[in-house]
Amino acid sequence: MNTETVRVAVDMAVFTVRDNRLWILMIRRGRRPYEGMLALPGGFLEPGEDLDQAAYRELTEETGVLPSHMHLEQFRSYGSPGRDPRGRVVAVAYFALIPSPPKTEAGGDAAEVEWTPVDDLLRADADIAFDHRRILADAAEQVRAKLEYTTVATRFCGETFTISQLRQVYEAVWDRSLDPANFYRKVTKIAGFVVPTGQTTSIGGGRPAGLYRAGDAQTLEPPMYRPR
Amino acid sequence: MNTETVRVAVDMAVFTVRDNRLWILMIRRGRRPYEGMLALPGGFLEPGEDLDQAAYRELTEETGVLPSHMHLEQFRSYGSPGRDPRGRVVAVAYFALIPSPPKTEAGGDAAEVEWTPVDDLLRADADIAFDHRRILADAAEQVRAKLEYTTVATRFCGETFTISQLRQVYEAVWDRSLDPANFYRKVTKIAGFVVPTGQTTSIGGGRPAGLYRAGDAQTLEPPMYRPR
Numbered sequence: 001m002n003t004e005t006v007r008v009a010v011d012m013a014v015f016t017v018r019d020n021r022l023w024i025l026m027i028r029r030g031r032r033p034y035e036g037m038l039a040l041p042g043g044f045l046e047p048g049e050d051l052d053q054a055a056y057r058e059l060t061e062e063t064g065v066l067p068s069h070m071h072l073e074q075f076r077s078y079g080s081p082g083r084d085p086r087g088r089v090v091a092v093a094y095f096a097l098i099p100s101p102p103k104t105e106a107g108g109d110a111a112e113v114e115w116t117p118v119d120d121l122l123r124a125d126a127d128i129a130f131d132h133r134r135i136l137a138d139a140a141e142q143v144r145a146k147l148e149y150t151t152v153a154t155r156f157c158g159e160t161f162t163i164s165q166l167r168q169v170y171e172a173v174w175d176r177s178l179d180p181a182n183f184y185r186k187v188t189k190i191a192g193f194v195v196p197t198g199q200t201t202s203i204g205g206g207r208p209a210g211l212y213r214a215g216d217a218q219t220l221e222p223p224m225y226r227p228r
Numbered sequence: 229m230n231t232e233t234v235r236v237a238v239d240m241a242v243f244t245v246r247d248n249r250l251w252i253l254m255i256r257r258g259r260r261p262y263e264g265m266l267a268l269p270g271g272f273l274e275p276g277e278d279l280d281q282a283a284y285r286e287l288t289e290e291t292g293v294l295p296s297h298m299h300l301e302q303f304r305s306y307g308s309p310g311r312d313p314r315g316r317v318v319a320v321a322y323f324a325l326i327p328s329p330p331k332t333e334a335g336g337d338a339a340e341v342e343w344t345p346v347d348d349l350l351r352a353d354a355d356i357a358f359d360h361r362r363i364l365a366d367a368a369e370q371v372r373a374k375l376e377y378t379t380v381a382t383r384f385c386g387e388t389f390t391i392s393q394l395r396q397v398y399e400a401v402w403d404r405s406l407d408p409a410n411f412y413r414k415v416t417k418i419a420g421f422v423v424p425t426g427q428t429t430s431i432g433g434g435r436p437a438g439l440y441r442a443g444d445a446q447t448l449e450p451p452m453y454r455p456r
Contacts, residue, residue, distance in 0.1 A: 005235065006236045008234045008236065045307065045318075050307055050308050074304060076302060077279060077302065078279075079278055080278050081277065081278065088275075090279070090318065090320070092305045092307070092318070221453065222451070223449075223450070225449065
C-alpha cells in the first residue's frame with residue numbers, strides 16, 4: 001500500500017459584524033511561504049491534540065482572541081496536492097463568529113493581525129496565501145446559509161440586543177436591506193430564537209426599544225431566507 | 229515548532245433505502261487492527277490525490293460500487309489522538325447516497341461487504357472498529373437533516389418514481405410514518421423538487437400513479453420537517 005505522509009493544519013475563518021459589513025480576521029504572514037501576504041490564522045496539529053483543541057490553540061496564539069462566547073464550527077477539509085509549497089498539507093477549516101472585534105495581538109506565524117471586510121477581499125486582487133481565498137469564500141457562504149437555518153446570528157450580538165440590532169447583523173452578513181416591520185414579525189414568531197428581557201433601551205434618544213437575549217433554539221423553524 | 233506527522237484517511241458512509249429502512253454499507257475487516265470487525269469502507273490518501281478522488285477510489289476498490297449517479301459529500305473530519313492504534317490518523321468522512329444496493333465485491337482491506345440496517349448497528353452491541361460507530365451515527369443524522377432542507381431524497385429513488393415511493397424514502401430514513409395526502413401536497417408545492425414526466429405506472433394493479441423525476445432545485449423551500 002502506497003501510503004503518503006501528510007501534515008494536518010487547522011485554518012480558521014473568524015467573522016464579526018462592524019459598520020454594517022461582515023469582517024474577517026486575517027494575518028499578514030511573517031514567514032515564508034507567502035511572506036507578507038494575507039492568510040487565515042491557523043497552523044499545524046500538535047501531538048496529542050484533537051482537531052478542535054488545535055483550532056482553539058491556534059486562534060489564541062496567533063490572534064489573542066479568547067474562545068469564550070465564540071461559536072466555533074468545523075466545516076470542511078481541503079487536501080489538493082500542491083496547495084502548500086512546503087509539502088503535502090491537509091487543512092481542516094473552521095469558522096468562528098464573535099460579537100465585536102476584541103483587541104488582537106499577533107504571534108506565531110503572524111506578523112500582523114488585520115480585520116478586513118470580506119467583500120473587499122473577495123472582490124479585489126488581494127494577495128491571499130495558499131488556497132485561502134477559496135476557503136474564506138466557502139466559509140462566508142456557510143455563515144450566510146447558517147443565518148437562514150439556524151439561530152447563530154445572535155452570536156454576533158452582545159448578551160442583550162434589540163431586534164433592530166439583530167436585523168443589522170442579517171443585513172451585514174447577507175449584504176441586503178430588510179424591511180424592519182417584516183423582520184420584527186418573523187423573528188418574534190420563531191419559537192426559541194429571541195427572548196424578551198423585559199428591559200428597554202433608547203439608543204440615540206429615540207423611542208424605547210425592547211431588549212432581547214438569545215433563546216434555546218438551535219434551528220429556525222421556519223427559516224429566514226435571503227431576499228433573491 | 230513541534231509538528232506532528234499524520235496519515236490522512238477517507239472513510240465513507242454509503243447509504244441506501246431497502247425494505248422501508250435505511251441501510252449502510254459496512255466491510256468486515258480482513259486485516260489487523262480490528263480484524264473481523266465491522267468498519268466503514270475507506271483507506272489512506274495516496275500521493276497526488278485530492279480528498280474527493282481518494283473517496284471515489286476507495287469506494288470502488290473496497291465495494292465495487294461505481295460512482296455514477298451517486299451523491300457523495302464530505303461532512304466532517306475526525307482527529308482524536310488514539311482513534312487508530314497504528315498511529316496518528318485523521319479521517320475525512322464522506323457520506324454517499326445510492327438508489328438501490330448494487331452488486332458489491334470485497335477488495336482491499338475488506339474481507340466481506342455487508343449491507344446492514346443503520347438502526348441495528350446503532351442499537352445492538354455490534355463490534356464496530358475504530359471510532360466508526362460515532363462517524364456512522366453522525367453521518368446518519370446528516371442524512372436525516374439533509375432530507376429536511378435539501379432535495380437529496382430523490383438520490384435514493386430511480387430515474388423516475390412515484391410520490392408514494394418518495395414518501396417511503398422519507399419514512400425509511402426518518403423512521404416515521406407520514407400522512408400520504410399531506411406529503412403529496414407538500415412535495416408537489418415545492419418549486420423544483422419533483423417534475424411530472426407525464427407518464428403513469430400501476431404497481432400491483434392499483435390505480436395508476438403519476439411518475440416524476442428529480443427537479444433542478446437543491447434546497448427545499450419551505451423545508452419538510454421530521455414529525456416530533
